[in-house]
Amino acid sequence: MRNALPIAGNHPILEASDLGFSYTEAELFRGLKLRLEAGEVRVVLGPSGSGKTTLLHLLAGLLPLQSGDVRWQGQSIRGLSEEALARRRLFYSGLIFQHHYLQAELSALENTLVPGYLAGKVDLPWGMELLAKVGLAAKARLLPKALSGGERQRVAVARALYNRPRLLLADEPTGSLDRRNAERVMELMLSLAQDLGTAVIVATHDEHLVRGLPEIRLGET
Ligand SMILES: Nc1ncnc2c1ncn2[C@@H]1O[C@H](COP(=O)(O)OP(=O)(O)O)[C@@H](O)[C@H]1O
Ligand SMILES: [Mg+2]
Numbered sequence: 001m002r003n004a005l006p007i008a009g010n011h012p013i014l015e016a017s018d019l020g021f022s023y024t025e026a027e028l029f030r031g032l033k034l035r036l037e038a039g040e041v042r043v044v045l046g047p048s049g050s051g052k053t054t055l056l057h058l059l060a061g062l063l064p065l066q067s068g069d070v071r072w073q074g075q076s077i078r079g080l081s082e083e084a085l086a087r088r089r090l091f092y093s094g095l096i097f098q099h100h101y102l103q104a105e106l107s108a109l110e111n112t113l114v115p116g117y118l119a120g121k122v123d124l125p126w127g128m129e130l131l132a133k134v135g136l137a138a139k140a141r142l143l144p145k146a147l148s149g150g151e152r153q154r155v156a157v158a159r160a161l162y163n164r165p166r167l168l169l170a171d172e173p174t175g176s177l178d179r180r181n182a183e184r185v186m187e188l189m190l191s192l193a194q195d196l197g198t199a200v201i202v203a204t205h206d207e208h209l210v211r212g213l214p215e216i217r218l219g220e221t
Pocket of ligand 2 (some may be wrong): 052171174
């Protein structure tokens with residue numbers, strides 16, 4: 001399966017300029033700048049409440065922009081309709097959250113294929129290949145309730161990468177896992193994204209997990 005979107009010129013995968021956001025009185029950040037090329041990784045660090053989730057939601061177009069702009073491959077998401085944005089998000093990005101949000105009634109393999117159904121490109125061998133890459137080939141037919149927390153999150157990683165997104169946004173993807181599983185999921189997520197040339201933004205409050213990766217810090221006073 002090839003990428004769903006043509007390569008458009010020489011634009012960065014993700015660019016944010018002069019981004020600012022406040023909920024009522026509390027300003028979370030301002031003047032934030034970010035530029036991500038294909039395959040690059042950026043870690044968003046900061047304590048709980050510092051605005052990591054808010055930033056990721058702005059970058060994903062899940063929250064209306066206040067000041068500044070967000071561009072996906074050179075195109076501002078500011079003017080896009082809800083439908084255009086949802087469609088763009090489906091083909092362009094993959095999302096992972098702290099909670100796996102797997103469908104309880106679908107197997108690991110079926111969950112992995114969900115973005116394919118939505119995009120009209122179901123490719124079973126590719127779904128199986130992704131599950132194998134996250135170490136779950138033997139558990140492809142199991143329902144989420146039969147999987148451990150770390151395994152569920154590995155299915156969420158496979159699902160997020162199914163459409164070969166240019167951009168992966170992961171919000172505390174290991175936040176509900178113990179250290180060993182957190183390390184495994186983080187490692188798998190980053191190496192799989194690297195293989196696919198997918199740029200990654202990962203928010204975490206756990207600095208040890210992402211040591212050495214380029215970072216953006218929120219909540220510094
Ligand atoms: N919908 C909302 N309305 C008002 N305040 C919010 C809302 N969502 C988050 N906040 C506040 O914004 C701050 C940043 O939240 P968040 O982006 O979730 O931070 P983090 O992900 O770093 O924990 C917190 O103080 C939170 O309480
Ligand atoms: Mg958060």
